[in-house]
Amino acid sequence: MTVFRAPLLPVVLAEARSQPADAPASVDADTRAALAELYARHAPPIRRFLRDLLGDTALAADATQETFCRAYRRLGSLDDRARSVPWLFAIARNVSLELRRARMRHGKVFVPHETTHEAHDAVCRMGSPEAVLLDQESVRVVGAALARLGEDRRAALLLRFDHGLAYEEIAEAMSWTLAKVKIEIFRAREVLRATLDEYRAGGAR
């Protein structure tokens, strides 16, 4: 009896070598230029957004890099470059959610970074004493308000007031309905106003 043994090894090797759709491919010059432009334009706000969500400067830097790595891999799915802002923020938020989950597993929690010396040192390096004072106050008040918000609501408020995204763009970035965006921003604004009122009354330190 002849036992047929199929040439399995080449088949298995060929299957294992076949790359999945999202496998990293070499970066051609055009893509490199597109990504560099995207980075130059959007890296600072993305990093600020991530820092606000994660409360950690070093982690935000890593998350920014991860955001743009993912953006590169999905660059082909971006039909309209004009929609790149909500698209990038959506990626950034997903990255932050994953990092937060990972940190929660290790028992770490969100700490508003405005309370660190770094933010105060940063504003002290700037301009006139009035400007320094204004910036310090804004960092403190907004930071106090953000610390009172849950992650989702904080993200929505930041996207609207800090990054100036339209409601429709926020809905796209957060994968929410427009109605939910309006409700979340309304409630976040209430918290912001309450914090501002406390600040004026001498609280919110």
Place this chain on the structure above:
Amino acid sequence: MKPCANVEALEALALGDGREAGDAWLEAHVGECAACAAELDRLLEERALFVLRARAQDASYDATLDTDLGAASVFAELDRRRERFRKSGVLASMLAAAAACVAMAFAPVTSPGVRTVMEPAQADALEHGATASLDEAPMTMRVAACMPSGHDRDACDAPAEARAASAGLSAMSTMLTRTGAWSTWPTACVADVTCSVAGP
């Protein structure tokens, strides 16, 4: 006192959202309505706080975030991942090949050209007619098969169980190929097949 104008419209005005069509009316209205003017002032103040804060934070980035260096770091990370993927791909293929070779060496060969991992009951059912057994729905079968083309199953002197298995596989492959469910047949030598055949 609550503003009479839509707060979202006022917010858009404060944030400079570019709602030119409604802006003129709204600006005129704000000039006349104290409640809406107060609301717009609050929104402008809130926006200003965020702008000032962003300016302060971005200033702290200047020392650490050089955009050219940042973009270069992304490219470097992509290169690292590509290399890691290549290495892990080679490792995975070697492991898969080794596992396949071990499986080939130890799995029972039940028929010339056919290697099956079947429940005895399934093989028995197939021996008494593949069509009848396929009508018993739903049937789930996990099959690892290597089937050479041109194998003469009728002339095969393999044990009855193996011939039944061969017939069953043949019927399944015909059906699955026809329905497109087994799209890799016959090029894939190793296939995990879940076959759910509806009853008559």
